[in-house]
Amino acid sequence: MSAPKKVVLAYSGGLDTSIILKWLQTEYGCEVVTFTADLGQGEELEPAREKAILLGIRPENIHIVDVREEFVRDFVFPMFRANALYEGLYLLGTSIARPLISKHLVRIAEETGADAVAHGATGKGNDQVRFELSAYALNPSIRVIAPWREWDLTSRTKLLEFAEANQIPIAKDKRGEAPFSVDANLLHTSSEGKVLENPGVEPPPYVWQRTVDPEAAPDTPEMVEITFERGDAVAVNGEALSPAMLLTRLNEIGGRHGVGRLDLVENRFVGMKSRGAYETPGGTILLEAHRGIEQITLDAGAGHLKDSIMPRYAELIYNGFWFSPEREMLQALIDRSQEHVTGTVRVKLYKGLARTVARWSDHSLYSEKHVTFEEDAGAYDQKDAAGFIRLNALRLKLIATRNARVK
Numbered sequence: 001m002s003a004p005k006k007v008v009l010a011y012s013g014g015l016d017t018s019i020i021l022k023w024l025q026t027e028y029g030c031e032v033v034t035f036t037a038d039l040g041q042g043e044e045l046e047p048a049r050e051k052a053i054l055l056g057i058r059p060e061n062i063h064i065v066d067v068r069e070e071f072v073r074d075f076v077f078p079m080f081r082a083n084a085l086y087e088g089l090y091l092l093g094t095s096i097a098r099p100l101i102s103k104h105l106v107r108i109a110e111e112t113g114a115d116a117v118a119h120g121a122t123g124k125g126n127d128q129v130r131f132e133l134s135a136y137a138l139n140p141s142i143r144v145i146a147p148w149r150e151w152d153l154t155s156r157t158k159l160l161e162f163a164e165a166n167q168i169p170i171a172k173d174k175r176g177e178a179p180f181s182v183d184a185n186l187l188h189t190s191s192e193g194k195v196l197e198n199p200g201v202e203p204p205p206y207v208w209q210r211t212v213d214p215e216a217a218p219d220t221p222e223m224v225e226i227t228f229e230r231g232d233a234v235a236v237n238g239e240a241l242s243p244a245m246l247l248t249r250l251n252e253i254g255g256r257h258g259v260g261r262l263d264l265v266e267n268r269f270v271g272m273k274s275r276g277a278y279e280t281p282g283g284t285i286l287l288e289a290h291r292g293i294e295q296i297t298l299d300a301g302a303g304h305l306k307d308s309i310m311p312r313y314a315e316l317i318y319n320g321f322w323f324s325p326e327r328e329m330l331q332a333l334i335d336r337s338q339e340h341v342t343g344t345v346r347v348k349l350y351k352g353l354a355r356t357v358a359r360w361s362d363h364s365l366y367s368e369k370h371v372t373f374e375e376d377a378g379a380y381d382q383k384d385a386a387g388f389i390r391l392n393a394l395r396l397k398l399i400a401t402r403n404a405r406v407k
Helices: 015-028 046-054 068-081 095-112 127-138 156-165 243-255 281-297 300-319 325-337 384-405
Strands: 006-010 031-038 062-066 116-118 143-145 181-184 189-192 222-229 232-236 261-267 273-279 343-350 353-360
Touching: 006 015, 006 095, 015 031, 015 156, 031 046, 031 095, 046 062, 062 095, 068 095, 068 232, 068 243, 068 281, 068 325, 095 116, 095 127, 095 300, 127 143, 222 243, 222 281, 232 243, 232 281, 243 281, 281 343, 281 353, 300 325
Parallel strands: 006 031, 006 116, 031 062, 116 143
Antiparallel strands: 181 189, 189 273, 222 232, 222 343, 261 273, 343 353
8 A cells, every 4th residue: 555645643742752753754765644533531631842943843734622612512412311331330531532533534635635643552452443444434445553453562562662762752650651641632532551451459649630549539428419401411500611611620520529539440442351449529519410301301201111122222432423313313212202391400410410409390290299109189099090000910810820720
């Protein structure tokens, strides 16, 4: 295959992607365009621009894009309408960001006339699959370069030697092997590797970045009220906020109460198990509140159907199939279910826990007169239950009769 002439690189400004940038230049002799996404990772992104210029990238080939609102509005919120949890626990913070990054890589490639895109995901992880499936779904003719699957820089020592030989600045804490690998965005932080690779050892305190230790959290609970419209959160404590600002606010509130920590051994799509330490304070509150408002606004049949497809939906996102027709089909069903998911939920935060304690809505299906233990003014005739039970018991009685007869 001929060498690419121009490559759009997903560039963080860190050591690994800086090495990849120089490797693309030296290995292929190609022009490199960088794309850095502001996903709310909490880092200053201008150093990425400066590093790219230092490595020979022309200013017009450096793209730093604030995608925080797009990320939450078009990716996080649709996912939360489904109450998506991978393997029952993981809120998919890394998974949901990858299709957005791929979308912009492909867009910039088309706008700049690049014939390839590149990413820094390793050949052992899920991200390589997510980046590339998304890219091919959006542009089937795009070429994807994954240096970790091509080069011979197979150790941290070789990476550092390459960096020094090519005058790539090395941060002091990168001189040795990093204690763990970190990914962060507005939804979560994840930490993997080194000290976390033994699942029999508790994560050390310095792993956690976005939440206080629940044991050291305030001794007084805090109430937070979240208002929803058609399944999406629109206000916190009565204040209307944009999607990104709303999640930022919930992160701040949840973080100070130690909400959203997860120590998980998960099954990667590529076949191995991995252990990660995740922090999703705002997302944990959002999930609890969304389920709380659905409790009173969603019909039982609709809610149970939604719950039954949720694991499949979450798996599609985890495995990189955001742009697949099956995910879009499931999304249409999920979005249809949210037409009346409107109202407000009060969540109590206390030492790592987020619990729904109240919910109300003009769209509520809850009928106090039907469930009351007091007089119900004829709203429900309890005698009706006898026939209901007899009909549902009929097949069970027939089975029991048959089994007694053929023993």
